[in-house]
Amino acid sequence: MRKILLAGVSAAWATFPAAGYAQNIEKTTEQSASAIAEPVENNDPMMEIVVTAQRRSEKLQNVGISVSAFSGETLRTAGITSSIEITKFTPGITASGAVGGQGMQFSIRGVTQSDYNDAIEGPVAVYIDDVYINSQQGHGMALFDLARVEALKGPQGTLFGRNATGGLVHFIVNKPELSKYGGYANATYGRFDQTTLEGALNIPIGDSTALRVSGTWDRHGAVWRNSYPAGMVTGTPLNFGASAISPIGQDLGGDDKLAGRAQLLVQPNDGLTIRLTGSALRQNLSSSPWTTSSVVPVVDGQDRVVGGFFASPTETRAAAGPNGQNYYNPAVLGFQGFLYSPNNDGHRAPGASWFGYVPVDIGERRLSEEFAKKNSNSFRAYNGALHIDADLGGAQLASVTSWSRYKKNFLLDGEASPVNAFDFGTRSNVRSISQELRLSGASGGVNWTTGAFYLDIDARNAQGLLGPAGSALGVAFGLPAGVDAMSVYRLKTRSVSLFGQLNWEFAPAFTLVVGGRLIREHQNYEFSSDAYADSGAYVIDTETALFPLHPSFQQTRTDWPWAGKAQLEYRPHQGLLLYAGINRGVKAGSYNAKLADGSPPLQPSEIPYEPEALLSYEAGVKLTGPSNRYTLNLSVFHYDYKDYQSFTFTHISGLVQNRDARTNGVEVEATLRPFGGFNLSASVAYVDTKVKNVQVAPGVSRDARPTYAPEFSGSLVASYTLPAMDGDLTIGGNLSHQSSVYHNARNFQSQKISGRTLTDFSVRWESQSGLSLSAFLKNAFDKRYKTVGLDLATACGCNVEAYGMPRTWGIMIGQSF
Template identity: 40%
Template sequence: MGGTEQSTEDTTGAFLDDIVVTANRRSQNLQDVALSVSALGSRELEAFNVRSGTDIARFTPGVSISNSFAGQSQQYSIRGVTQNDYNDIFEGPIAVYYDDTYMTSIQGQVFGTFDLERVEILKGPQGTLFGKNATGGLVHFIPKQPTKETEAYFDWGYGRFNGVRLEGAVSGSLAPNLRGRASILYSRSDPYLKNIYPAGGGVPTLPPGPRFGEDLGGEDLIAGRLQLETDLGERLNVRLAGTAARMTMGNGPYTNRAIQPVFNAAGQYIDTIALPSGTPDGLGFIAPPPGSEQTASDFAKDSGYYGRSYDASLHVRYEFDSFDVISVTSYKRFEKSMAVDIDGGPVNFVNYGQRNTSNSLTQEIRAAGETEGGLRWATGAFFSKARARGRLGFLAPANSLFAGQFGATATGIDLINPLKYKNTNYSIFANVDLPLTNRLTLVVGGRLIREKLRFNFASNGYANVDDYEIDTETIIIPGLQPSSRHRETDRLWAGKVNLEYRFEDGSLAYAGVSRGVKGGAFNAKLPDGTPPLLASEIPYRPETLYSYEIGAKTQLFEDRVRLSAAAFYYDYKNYQTFTLKNVTGTISNNDAHAWGGELGAQFTPTDRLRGTVAVAYTKATVKDVVIAAAAPTAPAVLDDVNPTFAPRLQASGNLSYDLPLDLFGGTLTAIADVSFISDFYDNIRNFTGQRHNGHTLVNGGLSWLNADRTLTIKGYVKNLTNNTYVETAFDTASLCGCGQIQYSKPRWWTVSLRKEF
């Protein structure tokens, strides 16, 4: 499974390249790592146009993207371990690392990729060696680092919707024992979703203005990274790195759909049915058909919202005679502002907005070494402190239906929850690889964690100043929900025990059990008119995952084929279940379990043909989820359900073939990749209208590489078949008989030129 980090060998050779990863905090050949891990190397990332963190999922079965709010909040889901809470100041169950530093906030997890050495994807609990909240796995983005020799590259691309992408880097020695690397990315494209407002039925109650009815789905991203590295003597290495990124965006590229709530005889809301295309929704609006690349939203502007990230890190390594000590210090700041049209149509109903800021400081120090007897060990300590401020809630402009319910028809009103969150984490860890025989190894590891949580919650109505922004200057309705303060302390532990057996031919078999944990956090229910949560319902408990896994890896036909397989069973205690009802969501604790397996192969049958294929099956169940609350004449409706954004079956494959042509002295290569995911749900209640069909995505192109391997010209098409499928949706059937839905981007072509110096 996965891809390659390129070796120094000619990659057109008949044999597979060595795949080097650091999944165990040391450099190892991928085939020698006793866990389910995939890797995409720099050349594979470039060849198959991996342009963002979301593209990683299409190459890694078992990994999917959990969406909320039109993709403006995105998190990874691995083997059914997922979280799609729209309040992304909190942390998810899949840890994301960037350059050996932990990202404490969900809102900073998915970003543009540039100048990367590789991406590693680890499945299953990784809390022993990788900090906190790696319950379901870990995604690690590893950038290229400064080099002694001068090198540089420039990559220019142009594509559909006036898409422009510029990427480049320069690296080399600046002075004796001082090296540097500077990298930059600029990417933009016009909106792909045409806004036909006010067409489509319904009666808009706000006249069009300069910011009404704009097209949606554009992109404007700029990012840069600077690194300095020095050797202070033969043993001490110091590297300072800084990254900044700014993404400008418009409202989420949603369109509308008509959906109908279903109630039982006791009046309990037990299902949702999606109505056929062309059917009016509960507000009288008829949405453009799927695949039309159209929306008809009154609340729509193509810019004005943003995501910003800033990162600085200090990496220090000292090599003693028999072990190394590594210190990694990191500071991160994320800022985010976004908004969406809740009904997704031309009716001036109500909108949702969010503005967050989070800051984090992390410090890890670890030591690792190997004894003469072959025992490998690693130990260390980790500290993190994260602070976040959130403003999230409803934007009800003047003349909106929602504002009228609060007597603010003429002025509008913002119904906002201001939040403050603080998380302080201390942990110590150790891991030992103990050879029992020359072929059998016992691996034991553990981490002890103490986490302090602080949370302040308020909920007020504020005077509306700007229809498109969250306004919190003047309170006009205090206490929409009771204010509260919460303090929690969690004491947790993670651990693993593995047995690894290495055969004479280099094959590997392993079996083990791991315990992963994720700390608790807090609910921030929106002021939607339903009863507020009790103070005891605002905190939710930590979750614990026991993972049992067996696997094997081998190589065949003189290393022309590499195979991997794994099977797993997950037993979850207090799974943090996010349930979205109407326009607000809360997290509860439920037990859950999952089981499944994965198969993968890399192959190079000839010196011209290379490829990978992988498949994953996951059957996950969350138990006793509250589908409908108790009614006066009926108990609560409970059911066992599937997690959100967790398809049972996923498969992917890619091929590259060097055509037997001499084209201007260079090599012409055909490239293609295909990925498939089966049906999935966007809501934990698993209503009929919340289930979306599986889909297949096909991409491909041609690439020409000159004789000295410094110039690449490529044409590439994503979504070759122009397939229309659902990426995410938002069910507000009981509120308005309508909902938002985001469809896939249409066929998207690009041409690019890359020059290496």
Template identity: 35%
Template sequence: MNIKRNSMLRKSILSLAVMASGSNVQAALLEEIVVTAQKREQIASDVGIAVTAFSGEQMKALGLESSTDLIAFTPGVSLAGDIGGQRAIFNIRGVVQNDYADLAEAPVAVYVDGGYLASTQAQTFGLFDIERVEILKGPQGTLFGRNATGGLVNTVTARPTEETEGYVEFTHASFDQYRLETAISGAITDGVRGRLSMLGNQQGEILDNVYQNGVAPDTREGSVGGGEDGYNDDTKAIRGQLEFDVGDKGNLLLSANWAKTIKSEGPYQFVNTTEVKDAAGNVIDVIYAKDDALGCDTIQVGSCIDGNFNGDPNRPVQGGDFNGNIDPDGSGEKVNKDFAFDDQNEIESKGFAATFTYDFDNVEFFSMTDYKSFSRVIGLDSDQTASPELIFQSDGDIDQFSQEFRLSGSTQSTKWVTGVYYLNIDTDYLQGLAGSPTAYYLGGLEQNSVVEMETDSYSIFGQMDYSLSDSLVLVAGARFVQEDKSMQGVVLTNANTNDRDIEVDYSATPSETYDDDNNQNLWSTKIQLEYTPNDDSLYYIGVNRGVKAGSFNAPLGGGFGSYDPEELLAYEMGAKLTFWDGAARLNTSIFHYDYSDYQSFSWVNNAGVVFNEKAKFTGAEVEVFLAPTDGLDIMFGASYIDAVVEDLEVASGYFEDTTPPFTPEWQASGLIRYSWDLTSGNLAAQLSGSYQSETYHNARNYTAHEIESHFKADAQLTWKDNDGKWSVIGFVDNVTDSDHEIIGFDVSGFYGNSQISYAKPRTYGITVRRDF
């Protein structure tokens, strides 16, 4: 297909920074968006995959600061996570496993510059000095392999340049946010180029804590020094690259990166909830406490029972939690938290990579050696209230090393790629609960699950595109994986000497020990037909077998064990069309996923485990991009999914078909942008919005687990000078000040409430950028 076709659409949409899924547009000031979705450079609209491509310039225009901000503009993709959103992960087409344990890997693989991020904590990172981001929907196991049953997010940073260039960008926004981003790039000497990029972000507290220690309704002494305001950010990051020419046909890129973030404890709030039990004591529903006229701790067969074993089956305050707490303003910015510190959580990452390519005329050789290290210390209040009860704590260290060798080439009728891949992941992890001296559960004690897990994964893979005719291509590929996992774990209990810090007594006698292997031989494959009758259309249909390795459960309080690999057969067909003389584009796809051993994460009272289930997902996506007149651009996208996990055991002996967590049935997004020339430059006004229907934050889908549907709108005004050196963006995020729920965890059985995080309130800001 001719990459110069549809120039009108390319120039209009890209120059106005309108994101396009699978877009193939070119602006006068921007390069063509090229993706590497099939381990080679291609225009996105030439790829028979549902792929969304964002250029760095587009992301700036859309006001995207974090990796997960991309979700609002990508139909079929939603947000999951924990720690109030401090750890956020991608859910593509309902494929999600929101296990918060550091030993868990997500079913949506995330790569940065070709390097896999094993830690789900590392998937939330600041976007700075980025060339492009690609979001690939559907299994990508053949070429990328690693746990990519749901899809893949590939971030490519800006590389060193021969010409000296750089920029400085400064943002000031609500809640005392100050963000500085800068980069400089250029030749150091003949055949050697370098690039240095830096990011700093400071944001003050959003949540106003009205906590007063030791007052009604709970007069117990709280955490020492607690009660601080929360929902802040202090992030610093730096990335350095050196690129060397190796002869006339070789290239070596050396890169290093470091980032550190310090935040408050997770920005949860609480909603009071009540467990409903059957006669045998099984929890069969969770409802809102305000809807229980009797004010029960727990409802069992219509009667109140004592949920916190204090001798009283009723709550001290109607609609309150077990200790009488009620949120001071519901979903507003006021909170009443005991365990609250503005510097509680710390996340640090660093990495080093060497990428070497050499062109042997008809064959290209590729090698990537990659090392990454992640560490985090996390603490948060399990009940999110003024009562000193249980503190959740987690401390994780992950070191990973990978090596990939790849060969690729082409003939008159064939394009092919083959390679081998090795990955080692070494995880040291502990998580526990610390009970205050007066807590009814674990009073004065800490209970920690301490785990060491090691993964060795070996892969061989290949894929071939064979031209059956000038317009018909057969794509076939396969990957074989040997995955060796081992885990050792213990559960230790000791005195809680400091509520804020983890202090494990390793000399204590374990209440549980575990030592086991979970070795597997896995395979994935792909076969697809692609039909291009002309330069303005691509049709594809195929079947994909994806696989995600099995692993281990290491829940709070013990109960270690393993679970099986996840296997998926994905059937998909789609089209990418351009019409109206290049002024319109349509991308559409339909899919059906048939799972065996779907890895479903179920959460019950401060502990979660993964079970293997059967599941079937069916859905469709459509995206339309229009440039009806000069200066006016319109984008619309929508998705539908019917995702069912079959016969999930929601309570002992109760089996229901459920919807996977954080998987809305409907999603839609839209953007309209109009620009006009001024004497001093160009001015553009942009309005965007996104909608998602109701979903659940818990696999059991109980009444109080529902996250209601919501709509979020953003607006901005952008000015650029005639020389393209200066730009100023004024923006308003969350124009309607929507307070919709984002992430939740049910702890009704412990405290009579659930943890909920809400969207950031309306935010105003201005960004000034100078390119040189």
């Protein structure tokens, strides 16, 4: 840890990394975090940033937590339309995901969960407007009419509860304002026919009531050109019987999103604020845009897959045996029975997958998939909440009551090729209600918060392998007319917790922070796995079960996890904060939902997995220069992980197992404002992390790096604002870097995603009257970079992988009033 600390301090003074990339942040107040904050009219970058990381408004540089903050206006100007894109600006925060990149989650400091199971919750909590979003896809509706985004790193279990093991991301919306009529409207057009309309209207109703209505429509056409059936070796079959798939080979990557939010604010007196909110999202997408890389599994002397590597253009081995020889054994690797071998000798065609597909050039934005439909996938979200803030005299009461429903229907080509082999579908319907009560106050150098939280989630899911007519999967089941191998499961969760935190200034310049949360977690899980009659392509149908595939499973259990915090803070003078503490975060246990992929079913003891607990040791420094002309933040941390929930994808399914882990890291963030209008910020994060005894194959375990956890990440952001044409002109740029990651916990060479460096630019002019014109350029050098992958080496001799967006540009016109 001493070496990490010294390296971090050296990096800080060498590069001045960033403390936050935010403007137009709310004024400093001492009110409740749920209360309405007055927005800042001044655009002066020297103003101090205010966050609500401890459930009350505080200056960012005065909070003993590693926090990054971004204004909604900053994100909009940069052309940010996806919530996951904030990872470009934040050290230590990256993205993990599944389903061809259409489902992405946050990963913080190597704390990640790449399971595609829609019933589970991630270890990085997401909040929208003070409401916990239990769906890993639910944060897609966040990026409109935003005041700011706060990213908190490290366990946040004391004040934010379970499933904030790695940290949390909070999207804070603009709220209604009394006695002020106003709003804004923006229109954007960009590459791939991107069309975005966004607006908000604030309407005062009398002296004590206001209504705010906002919404967005954001769509773009297909990004990836489908050249089906290009890439197939001459003579290879596209189907294994009469195919009924229609349509086939459509272009992919299109997205059409419509979202809206309404808020009614009532403030009958100065001591009571009531805010009722409702929001909805409708998103339609193409089937998931996967691509393929040919890979070679490595098999040991006991017929176990213990490695893998990417196939060269001349590679002909179907798999590599113990001595490097060709390994062909359909009795062990069942899908080798479909191997296209030009010489009928158990070798693959050069550089091809087992099905005879040589991947087309992704550099030309091409892919080649048969199971590809431009509008097959959909996501729906509905949320309602009641926020009440009351001044009780010596304390403030905050109540947040919420209801949410999420519906998802996603489909993808299983092996991402022109061959009718197998496909994948997932359908979920998740309903949740929650209630939080917080009581807070301050007296005699003590700030305190206490409260209770209740959460009820009912998640119904169906996911599995789809085998339409003529598919290899149907033939493997002896049902060439088609079969779907589906896992159907339901997880009901009820969580109740009591929590409290005390910030005590026990001596001049010294503050002690102590807190804890006790949680009761009750779960009921039901699982079944059956073969269903196929109802046609692009359909997930669990009505007609033919026969069981895996034994059913049912369990009810109750756990009592707990979180806690103890931290010492020292403020020797204005502008300097030093802190050190111990923090315990927890994530609830859950259940595996294995696909029927031909491998043996799980034993009953392997289906449930235990809660994970992270014990964090962290120390940090926050330095603020005169007039906020520079800031320098440094944090070092060590994580001891007990029962880390490690997800490993093998064959065509995944498995979560509890393993211990450890992490060491350092983050440096800073800003420099040498003169008016110029802002330079940069950041760097180093994370050394390891999961112990990851099961690579039966009887084979190794220490490995967790998925989607880069060793290095960082960004450099610059902007300059100057007067121009009776307004202000701002020119900005962002450089972000992430080192390589693994998409599978087994850490095979074929499971490695190369690092990337991306560059974005933006320019914005805004007049005194509120008219604005802006333009953005993202991924300016048109890099092709992988974002997500799944190892299907034992199913097709290939990986399926998703790529990030190519170069995009857009122009925007807006008017605020």
